[in-house]
Amino acid sequence: MGRNELLAVEMLGEYRRILLSHIEAQGGQLVEFVGDAIFARFNTATAAVAAAIAIQQHLLAFNEARDKKLPRLQTRIGLHKGEVMLRDGAVYGDSVNIAARLEPLAVADGICISQTVYDEIRLTLSSPAKRLGVQTLKNIQQKIRVYLIKPAGIGWRDHLHYFLRALNKAIVAYRYPITVCVFAIIAAGFYFIPRWLVPGYAANYVEIADFQNLMSEKGDADYFSAGITAAVRSQLADMRDVYIVDPKEGVHAPIRLEGSVQRLGDNLRITYRLFRRKDNVQIAGGKLDGTYQDIFILQDRLVGEIARYLADEFDLQNFRPAPLRLTGDVTAYDYYLQGLNFLNKPTTHENIDSAVQKFNAALVHDSKFSLANTGICEAYWQKYEITGAGSWLLDAELHCLNALKQDEKSVKAYKSMGAIYRDTGQYEKAIVYLEKAKKTNPDDVSVLVALAGVHFLLGEKKKSEDSFKQIISSFPKNWRAYDGYGYMLLRSGRYDEAINIYLKVLDLTEGNVTALNNIAIGYLYKNNFKGAAVAFERAAELDPNAFVFANTGSMYYLSGDYAKALEMYKEALRLEPASYQWMAYIADAYKWLPGNKSLADEYFKNTIEYANKEILLNPKIAKPYQYIARAYAYFGRFDEAKKMMIISDEIDNESTEASYTHLRIAVALQDDESIKKHASNLLEGEYSDKLLLSDPDLSILKESRFSSIFLKQK
Numbered sequence: 001m002g003r004n005e006l007l008a009v010e011m012l013g014e015y016r017r018i019l020l021s022h023i024e025a026q027g028g029q030l031v032e033f034v035g036d037a038i039f040a041r042f043n044t045a046t047a048a049v050a051a052a053i054a055i056q057q058h059l060l061a062f063n064e065a066r067d068k069k070l071p072r073l074q075t076r077i078g079l080h081k082g083e084v085m086l087r088d089g090a091v092y093g094d095s096v097n098i099a100a101r102l103e104p105l106a107v108a109d110g111i112c113i114s115q116t117v118y119d120e121i122r123l124t125l126s127s128p129a130k131r132l133g134v135q136t137l138k139n140i141q142q143k144i145r146v147y148l149i150k151p152a153g154i155g156w157r158d159h160l161h162y163f164l165r166a167l168n169k170a171i172v173a174y175r176y177p178i179t180v181c182v183f184a185i186i187a188a189g190f191y192f193i194p195r196w197l198v199p200g201y202a203a204n205y206v207e208i209a210d211f212q213n214l215m216s217e218k219g220d221a222d223y224f225s226a227g228i229t230a231a232v233r234s235q236l237a238d239m240r241d242v243y244i245v246d247p248k249e250g251v252h253a254p255i256r257l258e259g260s261v262q263r264l265g266d267n268l269r270i271t272y273r274l275f276r277r278k279d280n281v282q283i284a285g286g287k288l289d290g291t292y293q294d295i296f297i298l299q300d301r302l303v304g305e306i307a308r309y310l311a312d313e314f315d316l317q318n319f320r321p322a323p324l325r326l327t328g329d330v331t332a333y334d335y336y337l338q339g340l341n342f343l344n345k346p347t348t349h350e351n352i353d354s355a356v357q358k359f360n361a362a363l364v365h366d367s368k369f370s371l372a373n374t375g376i377c378e379a380y381w382q383k384y385e386i387t388g389a390g391s392w393l394l395d396a397e398l399h400c401l402n403a404l405k406q407d408e409k410s411v412k413a414y415k416s417m418g419a420i421y422r423d424t425g426q427y428e429k430a431i432v433y434l435e436k437a438k439k440t441n442p443d444d445v446s447v448l449v450a451l452a453g454v455h456f457l458l459g460e461k462k463k464s465e466d467s468f469k470q471i472i473s474s475f476p477k478n479w480r481a482y483d484g485y486g487y488m489l490l491r492s493g494r495y496d497e498a499i500n501i502y503l504k505v506l507d508l509t510e511g512n513v514t515a516l517n518n519i520a521i522g523y524l525y526k527n528n529f530k531g532a533a534v535a536f537e538r539a540a541e542l543d544p545n546a547f548v549f550a551n552t553g554s555m556y557y558l559s560g561d562y563a564k565a566l567e568m569y570k571e572a573l574r575l576e577p578a579s580y581q582w583m584a585y586i587a588d589a590y591k592w593l594p595g596n597k598s599l600a601d602e603y604f605k606n607t608i609e610y611a612n613k614e615i616l617l618n619p620k621i622a623k624p625y626q627y628i629a630r631a632y633a634y635f636g637r638f639d640e641a642k643k644m645m646i647i648s649d650e651i652d653n654e655s656t657e658a659s660y661t662h663l664r665i666a667v668a669l670q671d672d673e674s675i676k677k678h679a680s681n682l683l684e685g686e687y688s689d690k691l692l693l694s695d696p697d698l699s700i701l702k703e704s705r706f707s708s709i710f711l712k713q714k
């Protein structure tokens with residue numbers, strides 16, 4: 001906002017369009033726009049989380065499809081479940097305030113959820129998650145347990161971010177010099193490790209991290225360093241048989257490029273480091289110095305050096321990517337990057353106006369700067385999203401057409417036009433412009449995937465599938481081709497085929513967390529809990545946290561592998577030693593392992609102890625009462641279990657966790673009517689019949705007297 005208000009306003013329109021589409025798709029209702037934020041409510045926690053994950057995945061896809069020179073559109077989301085007051089369409093109450101306070105706790109591309117939300121979605125959640133522990137929220141009396149969900153994958157920077165938040169001020173004051181010294185020592189050590197045998201690769205993937213701005217206290221990217229990153233990615237993407245990925249996509253490539261930018265006055269320094277992930281062996285590194293006026297020369301030199309090293313690493317013919325000809329005017333280029341920066345900010349009128357102002361300034365210095373017109377096109381498109389006024393849509397189309405007049409080979413402009421028409425339901429027009437983009441650059445896989453996706457939206461399923469197969473045939477080593485096809489198969493209910501496609505993605509990109517999550521989702525839809533467990537476990541190896549281990553353990557538990565479930569649950573408890581929930585899970589696993597009753601007893605006793613501690617801390621949260629009730633039911637203390645559930649129901653009597661706990665107690669009591677009631681409640685929610693029947697604690701449901709429950713469900 002401070003640097004480019006026009007761009008911020010422009011981005012708000014795109015942001016709102018994306019969010020509202022997924023909010024409506026999950027049955028949510030818009031409450032109001034609050035500045036650069038959207039406030040919405042849902043009928044279930046599951047629907048809210050599904051919308052949030054879809055939003056973040058859409059934003060990732062949106063950023064992937066757009067010109068890599070443009071800044072990324074990112075957001076944070078906060079979710080909480082609770083009672084609210086409704087008055088004249090407005091929503092009030094502490095639950096609203098809690099959700100608002102959770103949002104800033106999330107990292108970019110992340111979703112922060114409260115314990116009450118987590119309790120409902122933990123069994124079906126496939127996206128990477130991290131427990132953030134108890135958080136004190138401003139003006140909120142109770143303390144809230146918080147979890148982070150990040151569909152793109154939770155990387156070391158995210159873990160470091162939350163680790164630093166937990167440090168006291170004294171340590172924080174010295175963390176930067178300490179970190180710099182440690183990294184310098186590590187980098188120096190790895191730099192002198194000799195390059196032994198060059199490994200073979202199934203596909204030549206290179207991960208390009210965001211170049212960092214060394215003049216920023218946090219080392220974050222700014223508009224200028226982000227522009228250099230985008231330029232490097234764009235130029236290197238032209239290398240034949242080399243595939244460039246963004247680490248935010250959840251892909252861990254065998255080769256990684258990191259870099260930084262330092263600008264002092266008119267002097268500019270760009271440094272880079274190219275290394276193999278395995279053993280962290282450096283392939284190359286260097287620095288380029290020059291003046292700001294030399295930026296285009298420096299970028300071309302940087303890309304040329306990296307391309308040469310990559311050709312040697314992958315045993316390819318040396319190829320120097322063509323220079324990126326955006327504009328011949330450095331000042332115009334700078335204004336353009338500032339405009340893109342505003343496009344990546346929250347979409348408000350002010351940010352959109354600032355973006356347009358910067359792009360127009362770029363056009364003042366270079367009237368034929370096609371991408372500046374494309375930027376204005378996208379800015380006005382966001383204006384249309386905010387206001388719904390057709391005049392803004394006409395202005396957007398006009399500037400995209402101007403961009404195409406200035407550069408008829410601008411794939412970026414064609415893609416922007418295609419996206420506008422696709423997202424407004426004008427699929428035929430979208431196809432026209434995407435076809436032109438395809439004709440301009442037939443090797444742009446993102447265009448081809450988008451085009452096949454529009455045919456799917458049109459209901460032309462065979463044509464869409466044939467297109468995806470043709471893309472895969474033409475680009476057999478590009479994981480995005482398979483990913484697009486796999487997503488289409490999942491949406492079509494063809495789970496086995498989707499799983500096979502994502503297995504191919506893993507052949508190409510072994511560390512692809514996105515593919516692992518989609519495989520797990522496919523198995524979950526098929527009620528194949530063992531398959532889902534294996535996929536989740538592999539994802540946990542790449543991004544270990546307590547939630548993922550517990551979720552993996554639950555899949556093993558449902559598949560009958562109690563020893564493996566116990567192993568996963570213990571790993572979760574190791575990471576979060578005070579979690580009564582993981583203690584209860586461990587107790588459940590022990591009770592099914594012969595000769596371990598005493599250990600089950602011990603862990604259920606610990607469950608009661610630590611859950612009571614939670615109640616002292618947060619008496620208005622239902623979850624600890626529910627887990628105490630489960631433990632009491634195990635010990636046969638049914639009156640006490642019922643008392644716990646009375647308290648729990650006063651707080652929350654609609655969640656799946658509440659119904660499940662009631663069902664566990666009813667099974668222990670062999671109360672057939674209660675069993676039928678609560679089992680039916682679960683089946684009406686998110687539970688499938690296979691899920692209920694696979695739970696060893698509910699094996700009584702397999703008896704013939706309960707068959708009517710499942711017949712009714714079918």
